[in-house]
Amino acid sequence: MEEEEIVDKKPRYSETEKYKVFDSEFMPHIDSMYNFAFRLTNDEDGANDLVQDTYLKAFRFINSFQKGTNAKAWLFRILKNSFINDYRKKSKEPAKVDYQEVESVYNSADEPQYNGTVDLRTEMVHDLIGDEVAMSLNGLPVDFRTVIILCDIEGFTYEEMAKILDIPIGTVRSRLHRARNLLKEKLRSYATSMGYKELR
Structure with a gap:
């Protein structure tokens, strides 16, 4: 649009x-x-x-x-x-490089990272x-990340999501299904490291 x-x-x-x-x-x-x-x-x-x-x-x-x-x-x-x-x-x-940003990072390399704000x-x-879920979510391609945010975080219906994304409801459903599976895969190793076992 x-x-x-x-x-x-x-x-x-x-x-x-x-x-x-x-x-x-x-x-x-x-x-x-x-x-x-x-x-x-x-x-x-x-x-x-x-x-x-x-x-x-x-x-x-x-x-x-x-x-x-x-x-x-x-x-x-x-x-x-x-x-x-x-x-x-x-x-x-x-690609562009922000030299001011590089310089400030270089100059603050030995300083504590917390700046009080x-x-x-x-x-x-x-x-x-939570950090791990956030990192995994951010690691998804933008189309998959968007449907999870709209549905699981913001609570939009499939019909509302279809209008927001300008795609058919069937595409919303399939994209959300794939996005959740991708997120689950990304989180599986983290869950295992935290001692959770997958139910059979």
């Missing part, structure tokens, strides 16, 4: 109504949006940029949103498409699933 495809039926809002809809329908989902963005990007700055971009687009295309419908699914679809478009764009660019949202996301 490209940006122009978001615009279909256009309930017209006044400028005052636009801000009311934005605040009442969109803003309550900002934590879920950040968690989804962080799971997709594995990066705090990238997640923040993605959420900001999503909310800018949501406001820009607010006339295509029908008040009282599923705002969360609508926002997730915009975020998912923004991520995919950005991912495609970056994959076509030559903590992003509570990031901690919450990590604590929500």
